[in-house]
Amino acid sequence: MFEGVEEIWLDGEFVDFEDAQIHVLTHALHYGTGVFEGVRCYGTEAGPAIFRWEEHLDRFYDSGEVYDIDIPFSKAELTEATEELIRREELNSCYIRPIAFYGYGPLGLNPGKSPVQVALAVWPWGAYLGDEALEDGVDVAVSSWRKYASSQIPTNAKTTGTYVNSVLASQEAKANGYAEAIVLNKEGNVAEGPGENIFLVRDGEIYTTGLAESILDGITRQTAIELAEEMGYTVHDEATISRGELYTADELFFTGTAAEVTPIRSVDDNEIGAGTKGPVTDDIQTAFFDLVESGDREEWFRYL
Ligand code: PMP
Incomplete structure (x- = not known):
């Protein structure tokens, strides 16, 4: 590395x-x-x-x-x-x-x-979960490890020690043959990935778990919300998402600095949508990569 x-x-x-x-x-x-x-x-x-x-x-x-x-x-x-x-x-x-x-x-x-x-x-x-993941999506599993609550350790701070929670979830997923984990919060609703935020698409609208769900407010999350809204999508950015709603989603994707915009093609071996990158995910991923490849938005780039 x-x-x-x-x-x-x-x-x-x-x-x-x-x-x-x-x-x-x-x-x-x-x-x-x-x-x-x-x-x-x-x-x-x-x-x-x-x-x-x-x-x-x-x-x-x-x-x-x-x-x-x-x-x-x-x-x-x-x-x-x-x-x-x-x-x-x-x-x-x-x-x-x-x-x-x-x-x-x-x-x-x-x-x-x-x-x-x-x-x-x-x-x-390069691509955190691999180039293939960006194209075809990743197979993920809900972790048996819960995300710590923001009442226990602040979840809006990126603290070295707290990443043991992410390490456990990530190790468990890999040991069981999955590319990545989804971590539920103390209430049993969806929080995020070990190093990614999560988005769900249902009936053409976009949902992402809110700050009250014990997530890190990802900067890629904020970027994806803004890009999606600019494209005319309705984005619910304070959503509570249950585990079951993951299985019935039309599309799911992760966002993160490392993971960028990575489609999720299955959760716990349940195929999501058609089991490939969905059209809304594709729109947001394309907008994201067009943006970072062009560098064409002054307020978001610091040119060297
Ligand atoms: N959640 C967690 C737990 C993370 O570690 C990260 C990566 N920083 C994210 C979400 C995504 O945040 P960002 O888009 O700012 O990289």
């Missing part, structure tokens, strides 16, 4: 890949007290351009705020460092991973005055 990556930005410096090291007594290693982002830079017709960088950066700082992780760099500094890193790595398109975490310090649960460390890494990353 990281072949050819030469440098990482760590705490204000560009360091060689091998030298991007932290101490084993790092607070975040023990307690998951870090926040992170996943962003894509696309090789658009206007050159490399970071997709919805400001929104990702805002979510990054907001995630930090939940845990008093006071990121010791300004948004402008992180932006400059990210752009410089992409240039140094000579990448046209890539995935960008900013992370901020409590570093080496006292190992009491309250991180107190532990230093906040920040790193940025970039690497080439």
Whole structure:
């Protein structure tokens, strides 16, 4: 995955890949007290351009705020460092991973005055669930693991420690021969994928689970909602979706920075629609890829 990556930005410096090291007594290693982002830079017709960088950066700082992780760099500094890193790595398109975490310090649960460390890494990353998945769709299974409720751990923050929930769901799905999981919330309704939001199509209208369902408010989710509305679709973006409604959906698809817009062709071995990418999914996927390939919407791209 990281072949050819030469440098990482760590705490204000560009360091060689091998030298991007932290101490084993790092607070975040023990307690998951870090926040992170996943962003894509696309090789658009206007050159490399970071997709919805400001929104990702805002979510990054907001995630930090939940845990008093006071990121010791300004948004402008992180932006400059990210752009410089992409240039140094000579990448046209890539995935960008900013992370901020409590570093080496006292190992009491309250991180107190532990230093906040920040790193940025970039690497080439193709279709998360595979090129074939984008075309034909994926087979998914409802996980036996539930999503934690936002009353237990904030679900609007992208916190390193909470991803053990996603790891469990993802491992279970793969072990059972599925490409990905769908995770239900504490009430037993649909929350999201381990690293994706979920959309359902019924009778030509689009539904996606609302923030009250313990989801991360995905930036690709917001993009898909906007693109769909611009195409004239009715989008219900605060939906509650039961497990049974998944099985009877006309179409289902995932959205995410890594997964982009990926059709779902079956859930728990129940074929969804015709068992291929449906027409509404196709419309939204086409609009999404047209957008990121052209780079043609200034407010959503940061051109390098
Ligand atoms: N839900 C979870 C749990 C995720 O990890 C992600 C990926 N960040 C998403 C949804 C999709 O969010 P985005 O579109 O901002 O990548």
